[in-house]
Amino acid sequence: MTRAATGHMFKHYERARDEQGDYVKFGNEDIDLTRSHLNYNLAPAHQDGQGSFVRQRCSEVRMQNRKDVNVMCSWVVTAPKDLPQADESKFFLKTYDFLAERYGKENIVSAFVHLDETTPHMHFAFVPVVTDEKRGGYKVSAKECVTKSDLKTFHTDLSLCLQHSFGRDIGILNGATAEGNRTKVQMRLEQAKAELEKMNFELSAAEQNLSKVCVEGARRAQEASSLQLKITSLAKERDALQGKIEGLQTTFEKIRSVAFSERALKELNPKVTDKGNVFIPEKTFLALKGMAQGLLSYYIADKEIKPSIRQAIKDFESTLPVKKPKQRGDDSR
Known part of the structure; x- marks a missing residue:
């Protein structure tokens, strides 16, 4: 997401309120305020905030000076449906370790676990930093960081990692993830097709x-x-x-x-x-x-x-x- 779009997501991660005093939402989730105190962040806190960290990290590497550059990426990892509640903390911690290893600890913006919405999930946000093969060093490139190959193998790799940690299959791979992670465009297309079928009916x-x-x-x-x-x-x-x-x-x-x-x-x-x-x-x-x-x-x-x-x-x-x-x-x- 671009620099302009990150502010809204930061407020949602941190459970900030908008100008009307309502909690900032991501999508159509319903927030249960009586459970908001249970939310936590697995990533180290940044003294000057998430936005300041993103600017600082982008300044340390090479980045194009354009407004449409995606300076941050985010994974939303949801706890499996049949996962016992007692295993949720371990699930998110091991998932955090897997993501930190995959995208670099030095690039982590935050990893807020939300327990006050419909299903427990974690927002793992990071700056997409990759090796600059042409000029050496590092650069910001979401396109090269989160590739089609990365999307295709993501759930399989996460499933193997968690299977090793739990000693059993905890149900990461399902009908939606077995063939690889879908892009937002694919998910929106499938959602649109489902809505179209419903409308036709x-x-x-x-x-x-x-x-x-x-x-x-x-x-x-x-x-x-x-x-x-x-x-x-x-x-x-x-x-x-x-x-x-x-x-x-x-x-x-x-x-x-x-x-x-x-x-x-x-x-x-x-x-x-x-x-x-x-x-x-x-x-x-x-x-x-x-x-x-x-x-x-x-x-x-x-x-x-x-x-x-x-x-x-x-x-x-x-x-x-x-x-x-x-x-x-x-x-x-």
Whole structure:
């Protein structure tokens, strides 16, 4: 990592706090503050701090004057899953000795063991100093210090070292380490592939749910359309029934008017002459004429009330005075 990036890691190693007062984290670890006092550093403490040591060590060897130069490397070594808790201290101490021998004690920045996170682990930080084959002496070169060959053999070499110390295999080599240590790019790629596979699975499930929702939505839409058609049909039937009721009401009122006129006619007590003629006032005649015209128009307009109109007409005709037939011998008088 570059000089600019080291400050954040130093704070995490030492359990320093940021400007908001929160502990600086590396990745997504959850820190259990009740266990932070159990953390310790296996490397000798530097009087002026880790950053000062890195600057001092880089000044003692050859280093390119560029901001992108990696001035520090770090291994994060996690205790094996099945390692007894009683063996953890020995595990980290022997691992520290292995790393110090591999990368040089004089280059060690720190080796903090964290026991307050999810799994016990050690951050072994060092300045990547190697022999300068061209110009002699030493130089800072992370590329030449941590090579692909180093990554490939790291876990195998560590496993053999710890197997010798413990007298047994403690489970360093597993599915993730048996074929050699993976670079950060490889690990991120594998992590991205796993996340992509998970996302594809979730997407497929979401698509299936969406399909079910669409089918259910189409079914409900069809039901709603059918109900709307039924409502429209019922509304038309209602309007037709309402019109029929209003028509019958009108007919009833008009027939009642006829009956009223019939009663009025009876009350007139029309005069009948000897010749059978009926004399009524002109006003009454006009009323009867209008009534007859109205009945005729109802008869033509609504076939359903034909029987009632006919009966009304018959009833009306029966109220009129009947002209008496002439008797024999009347002409001789």
